[in-house]
Amino acid sequence: MEDLVEAVDLARQAVDFCQIGNPIRPLSLKTLAYCVSARYKQLKVTEDLNESVLLSREVLGLCPTGCPGRSAALDILATCLSDRYQQLKIMEVLDEAIVLGREALDLRPRGHPNRSNSLDNLASNLTIRYQQLKVIGDLDEAIVLGREGLDLIPIGHSDRSKPLNNLALHLFTRYSSLRVMEDLDEATVLGREAFDLCPQGHPDRSTMLSSLAQYLHSRFAQSKQVQDQDELFSLYAQLVQVTQIVFSNDLSAAREWIQVAEHFEHPTILLAYETSLRLLVQQVAILPSLPQSLVVLKNLTSSLAVDAFLAGLRNRSPTRAVELLEQGRGVFWSQLTRLRSPLDDVIASGPAGKTLAADLTHLASLIRNTLGSPAADQYDQLCHLNLKMQSVVTRIRELPGLSRFLLPLPFTDLQRAAIGGPVIIVNACKYSCDVLVIMPDGDPVHIPLQITLESVHDLSKELHTLTVRAARADVTREFAIFLRKLWDHIVFPIVDFLRTTTPPRSRIWWCPTGEFSALPLHAAAPYRKGQQSLSDLYISSYTPTLTALIRARRHSPSTSVASQGKHFVAIGQAKAAGETELPSVGAELDIIGQSVSDLATFMRIDGEDSCVSRVIEELGKNEWVHLACHGLPNRTQPLDSAFALHDGHFTVQQIIGCDLKNPEFAYLSACHTTVGYEESPDEVIHLASAMQFVGFRSVIGTMWAVDDGATTAIASTFYQYMVDEVGRLDHTRAAFALNKTMKSVKIPFDQRILYIHLGA
Structure with a gap:
């Protein structure tokens, strides 16, 4: 991502250097428009989209009728307008994109090397318009154009995968409206061919996988053929093979796997969550710029960790639930820890570790540079770099004490967080609210809560109202009522268990998720005669993750001698x-x-x-x-x-x-x-x-x-x-x-x- 930001800056400098009238200004503008548009696709910042449209219009204005570069300028502007439509849903924007696409296609007659691109782009925009207006002529034309574009690319050629996938999508769209089974069958055949043309490590492989999975899912729903369902989950299982270099579409496909596995209650559900969390961590790892990391997390982590936690509980694997939750929470801090002290443990292991750490750092830089290069140049380079990265990571894991390098901690290690007292995970997700109490030994203890996510949200809003009012009025009584709700619905079942295992006045640690994080669980109390509050019974602390608590207990050499204070x-x-x-x-x-x-x-x-x-x-x-x-x-x-x-x-x-x-x-x-x-x-x-x-x-x-x-x-x-x-x-x-x-x-x-x- 930093390389893409740098590319935008360099392209902008080139445009500034090429003043109006300079013959290479259109090329500089086109390059800048391409870079800004690519950044928009990554970060979805509206300002980038608006700028790419303005730049593309300027490029087109500098390419009058008869100019050799006009068709390319038309294509770029049509693409930017299509992106703008997807964001704003203004039909006039999409109509203009289609008009420009038709003009670009007219300028690229049969035999033109870029005709297939124009056919593909115009067909995609027609399908988008069909989805809005339901004019079947748009969809039929898109399919005709898609077939012509596909015929222009030899069978087996790697460039064939994208038009294959797009034609399959057009056919699937028509199937979804008209329920003609032949369209769905053809889409499935084309989807398989597109997927097969994208071997492991290809940037578009997971996009093709998602499309084919969608067709198989629909076909199973229609015909109930078991082989379609088997192929569907066999397809998703290939996401496990994604290794060090992770693209956003890999993670999107893994999230779809979760949804489908949840729908079918399929036994691969935990593997789907595990794969999604691993891919999330690996994707964030290649984003060294902090704001960009947050954008990825905001877009992709919503409820992932807490849902994975519940999946572990449903599958009667509380230790797995803890591992998955820990893997998916605090990803920002976990990755930042690696960036802050890069490979310290590897470097400290000796000369071999120092060399391997340098190799890994260099490879990470090369990967970021390659990800910023044109898509056509990525595949071979990324395959080569990925193999080298796997080799270096494998050699690091052979060093003493580093067998878990870049791997999530197992429960046996995470359980060390409970050495000083029980750690209480309070989890809220759309399906249920649950507690796991982690003790120093044995499996975690599951305590279901009789409260919904909506009720937790209501408690959070009630607390906010109370704290605002407290600045100008005495709300002691209202607070007492609120804290009694926390006690009755959340804390009492936990205390009821702790009384059987944990002596009074012991320390306990709260590890809340989601909106539970905003609630003062430590202050819960029954406010009934003769009953003690939580603060009378136990000494509460909080921790964002188990790893953070383990890290807080580590001893490190003091910079001052104890006698000096x-x-x-x-x-x-x-x-x-x-x-x-x-x-x-x-x-x-x-x-x-x-x-x-x-x-x-x-x-x-x-x-x-x-x-x-x-x-x-x-x-x-x-x-x-x-x-x-x-x-x-x-x-x-x-x-x-x-x-x-x-x-x-x-x-x-x-x-x-x-x-x-x-x-x-x-x-x-x-x-x-x-x-x-x-x-x-x-x-x-x-x-x-x-x-x-x-x-x-x-x-x-x-x-x-x-x-x-x-x-x-x-x-x-x-x-x-x-x-x-x-x-x-x-x-x-x-x-x-x-x-x-x-x-x-x-x-x-x-x-x-x-x-x-x-x-x-």
Whole structure:
């Protein structure tokens, strides 16, 4: 993707260099239009589509009647207009594309080398118009044009696969309307031929596979021939063979496999989910640019992990359910971890590992470059690179301790997350809501919940309304009613089980998915006489994934000797530009200094000193950090979520670029620091998770708006409980300290439950 972005930039520079009147300007414009259109097809950014149309119109304007390049200019503009129609559904746009396509075809008579392309493009647009207007003449003409285009390409030629596939689609469209079985049979025959012309590793193979699968599915529905169903799932099973280089159509085909397997309740359902998740991870791995990774995740991960989790439960394989959920959640952070510390374990294994790591990095770069090249040039290069990539990965897995390199962790490894206490996965999907409790040994315990996804959504909306009202009114009673609902419908069945296995006041970790992530499960309570709340029974923490919790418990060499104590920085900004003043920030930093200055090397940064560059510098020097400022969540562009500092925003994207030595504990005294990505909540991208990613083992975050007047009392009490028996600051006490603090401070009710602990 970065290479495609660079191609657009270079093409734009070429256009800028070729001023109006320059004879090569049309070629430069055409190249830029092609690159921008290709970027639109990847990212679906409307601005790219609009620009490609404008550029194509300019190219056509520079190619008058009789110009040799006019037919190509007509084809490019017709293609861009077809894309615009698909987005806007404005019939005049499609009609213009068809008119331009007819003109391009007239300029390419029989014998013209590009006539088959014009025939194919015009036929596709006619079929699209038929789907809207249902004029059978459009579809019949599309089939005639498709047959003529196919006849122009020799049997067995690799260029034949696309027109074969398109003609099959035209025939299938006619079958769907008229139910003429001969059309469906012919579409199936043509689909098989198109698929056979795209061997393993071909960029279009999964597109052809999806089309053929659609015909087989329809034919089985019509005739109930078992061989059609067998061929259908045998076809999908070939997606397992997709290896290191993954295209978006591979993942789309695997998602279709899931839908069909769910429909038939087919035994390949878990394999379909496993394959989809693996392909997702591998596709994101070749997108080193963070915003582009998020676009892919937003478009492709919706409900995939949580549905896979339920499929594991339905198939009576709770350990498999955990593995699949872990594989599909936090993909952004997992891939970013590889990019942040590329191949560290491989390099550390010795000279052979260092060489293999360099080879793998070089191959990844070559693959990205090849993916940005014209499609006609991709196949042979990608096959060669794929074989080399597989060879390098195989050799890396032969190194000591690296047998699982680039493979998801098995349950036996993931279960280590429960060493300090049970981990409770609370999963919400469209089919059901379920809990799995992971214990230090044995299989996970499944607890079905009597609540629907719609009800969870309603609870999330109710919580949002309450937190907004809490800023101007006392909503203690309403909050109590809300927390009783959490207890009755979600938490009580879990507590009922924990009472049989886990002693009171033990630690537990919540690992919620989807909209469960927005609910304060730690604060659930029955609010009935004689009954204890969850916070009375257990000490709650949260973790976005099991892997994140395991990583938080890892020991690493400290940069300071234990006898020298901790290095602690308190950062505050009361008057960030454009934000309301936070009068209590100064007092909050004062009380923290008084609480920890005898226990750590203490530094305070506030006012004009709390600028982004200084904060980044100090984060690299201190194991403990307390941030008191405005938190600014961005639910649609989560990498722009930020802390408001003196000279601007300290964003998630800047945080994850920090290089810290031995971070241990971060207290985020700011609003909404655990509010994440609205369109892909299971990626858990927010300020607190960014602090976890850069290495902080223990983090205090907030679920909604913080009352500035309550922060000093909370911080004062909290740090008293962070001191261990021998008088040292201990980050592993954070969950206990938070629990004790919220039972003792006198602050508004909503403020006592908005703080949560993440990590070890």
